[in-house]
Amino acid sequence: MVDPQPVLVLNGPNLGRLGRRQPEVYGRRTHDDIAESLVRRGEELGLSVDVRQTDSEAYMISWLHEAADQELPVIINPAAWSHYNIAIADAVAQCTADVYEVHLSNIHAREEFRRHSVVSPYVNGVLVGLGTDGYELALAVIAWRRQRSEGQVHQLRPPVSPVDDPASSD
Numbered sequence: 001m002v003d004p005q006p007v008l009v010l011n012g013p014n015l016g017r018l019g020r021r022q023p024e025v026y027g028r029r030t031h032d033d034i035a036e037s038l039v040r041r042g043e044e045l046g047l048s049v050d051v052r053q054t055d056s057e058a059y060m061i062s063w064l065h066e067a068a069d070q071e072l073p074v075i076i077n078p079a080a081w082s083h084y085n086i087a088i089a090d091a092v093a094q095c096t097a098d099v100y101e102v103h104l105s106n107i108h109a110r111e112e113f114r115r116h117s118v119v120s121p122y123v124n125g126v127l128v129g130l131g132t133d134g135y136e137l138a139l140a141v142i143a144w145r146r147q148r149s150e151g152q153v154h155q156l157r158p159p160v161s162p163v164d165d166p167a168s169s170d
C-alpha cells in the first residue's frame with residue numbers, strides 16, 4: 001500500500017464565511033462542512049488532504065512557501081486576491097508540484113474586475129463555476145496523475161529477461 005499523498009487546499013479571504021456569505025452566489029455549505037468532505041474524498045483517493053483558510057496574506061504566503069519547500073500539490077482558491085495580489089501570485093509561482101486554482105462561482109460571468117486572475121498564469125489548471133465540485137475534481141486530477149506517473153515508472157523500468165534475472169539463475 002502506497003503512502004497517502006499530502007495535498008494542501010488553501011482558501012483565501014472571506015471563504016471562512018461560506019454558508020452565510022451570499023449563498024445565492026457561493027452556496028449554503030459552510031467551510032467546515034466542505035473541508036470535512038474534502039478530507040473524506042481524499043481518503044478514498046489515497047490523498048491526505050489538509051484544508052486551511054485565512055484572511056491574512058502573510059499566512060497564505062507562508063503556506064505556499066511550505067508547499068514549495070515540501071513539493072506539495074496545492075489546490076488554491078485565492079478569492080479576491082486572485083484579481084490583484086502579485087505577492088500571492090509570486091508565491092504560487094514558486095510551487096514545483098501541481099497547483100490548481102478553484103473558484104466556486106463562474107468569475108467570467110460576473111463583474112469585469114473578477115474576470116482576470118493574476119494567479120492563473122502560474123497554475124496547472126483552473127476550475128471555475130463548478131461550486132465545491134471544483135475542489136473534488138482537482139483532488140481527482142491529483143490522484144489520477146499520481147497513479148498515472150507511478151504506472152509510467154513501472155513501464156519505464158528496464159525489462160528483466162528470465163536469463164538476466166538473478167532470481168531464476170538456479
Ligand code: DQA
Binds near residue numbers: 015077082103
Ligand atoms: C471566488 C471569486 C472571487 O471573485 C471572490 O472574491 C471570492 C470567491 C469564488 O470562489 O468564486 O471571494 O474566488
